[in-house]
Amino acid sequence: xxxxxxxxxxxxxxxxxxxxxxxxxxxxxxxxxxxxxxxxxxxxxxxxxxxxxxxxxxxxxxxxxxxxxxxxxxxxxxxxxxxxxxxxxxxxxxxxxxxxxxxxxxxxxxxxxxxxxxxxxxxxxxxxxxxxxxxxxxxxxxxxxxxxxxxxxxxxxxxxxxxxxxxxxxxx
Numbered sequence: 001x002x003x004x005x006x007x008x009x010x011x012x013x014x015x016x017x018x019x020x021x022x023x024x025x026x027x028x029x030x031x032x033x034x035x036x037x038x039x040x041x042x043x044x045x046x047x048x049x050x051x052x053x054x055x056x057x058x059x060x061x062x063x064x065x066x067x068x069x070x071x072x073x074x075x076x077x078x079x080x081x082x083x084x085x086x087x088x089x090x091x092x093x094x095x096x097x098x099x100x101x102x103x104x105x106x107x108x109x110x111x112x113x114x115x116x117x118x119x120x121x122x123x124x125x126x127x128x129x130x131x132x133x134x135x136x137x138x139x140x141x142x143x144x145x146x147x148x149x150x151x152x153x154x155x156x157x158x159x160x161x162x163x164x165x166x167x168x169x170x171x172x
Contacts, residue, residue, distance in 0.1 A: 001153055001154055002153070002154050003151055003152070003153055004151070004152045004169060004170075005149060005150070005151050005152075005169070005170040006149070006150040006152070006158070006162060006167050006168065006169050006170065007147065007148070007149055007150075007167070007168050007170050008023070008025070008113075008147070008148040008149075008150070008164075008166050008167050008168075009023060009146055009147050009148075009166060010022060010023055010024065010114050010146030010147070010166075011023065011146060014146075014147070015166075015168060023164075023165060023166030024112055024113055024114045024166075025112070025113040025114075025161065025164055025166075026111060026112045026113070027111050027112075029161060029164055030107075030110075030111050030112055030113055031107060031111075032160045032161050033113065033139075033161050034103060034106060034107065035103070036157075036158050036160065036161060037128075037130040037138060037139050038098050038102075038103055038130075040130075040132060040138050040156050041098050041130035041131055041132055041138045041139070042066075042097070042098055042131060042132060042133040043063060043066060043069075043095050043096060043097055043098055043130075043131050044095070044096050044098060044102075044128055044129065044130045044131070045065075045069075045074060045075055045093050045094065045095045045096075045128070045129045045131070046058075046075070046093065046094060046096075046116075046125035046126060046127065046128055046129075047075045047092070047093050047125065047126045047127045048092055048093070048094060048118075048125055048126070049118040049126070053118075053123070053124075053125065054109065054124070054125055057105050057108070057109070058094070058096060058102075058105065058125070060101075061096040061097050061099065061101070061102045061105070062094055062095065062096055063095050063096060063097050064095065065093075065095050066095065066131070066135060067135075068133075068134055068135030069095075069131055069135040070135065073129070073131075073135075073136075073137050073140075074093050074129070075093055075126070075127035075128075075129045075140070075141075075142075098130075109124060109125075110124060113141070113143075113148065114143055114146065116128055116141070116143050117143040117144055126143055126144070127140075127141050127142055127143055128141055129141065136151070137149075137151055138150070138151060138156075139151070149170075150162075150167075
């Protein structure tokens with residue numbers, strides 16, 4: 001089985017530029033990215049700062065952490081973190097089952113990849129990570145750091161989004 005890794009960054013800094021060109025996946029392209037993630041994944045995880053943040057709309061889709069998902073692959077780790085110095089909130093990770101209704105909910109929360117963060121004027125779940133049925137990571141992100149990673153296996157097609165400026169194939 002061949003695995004190809006693609007990186008997407010929020011600026012050209014990571015691509016040899018000066019950091020003055022910004023990238024994001026927005027609108028229709030963001031919907032395509034989500035659709036691809038939903039096609040190949042069985043669950044998604046988000047890291048939260050606010051304990052009850054978005055639980056009214058995401059709660060119906062919440063699941064326990066699948067046993068096949070390795071703790072090293074979970075955004076922010078799986079345990080609750082106490083508040084950082086100067087912060088009043090803890091962070092924690094929650095998992096959600098992939099289904100058409102969740103797709104619509106995620107699009108109602110945001111239409112932009114790099115707005116999935118708590119800070120910089122945003123108050124959203126952070127660092128979406130999509131997992132295949134076997135627990136392997138399909139898509140991961142560190143939104144505060146401005147980076148995302150797509151891991152494609154043979155037979156998985158993401159050509160609809162890989163033409164968006166900012167993607168680069170990793171040569172490992």
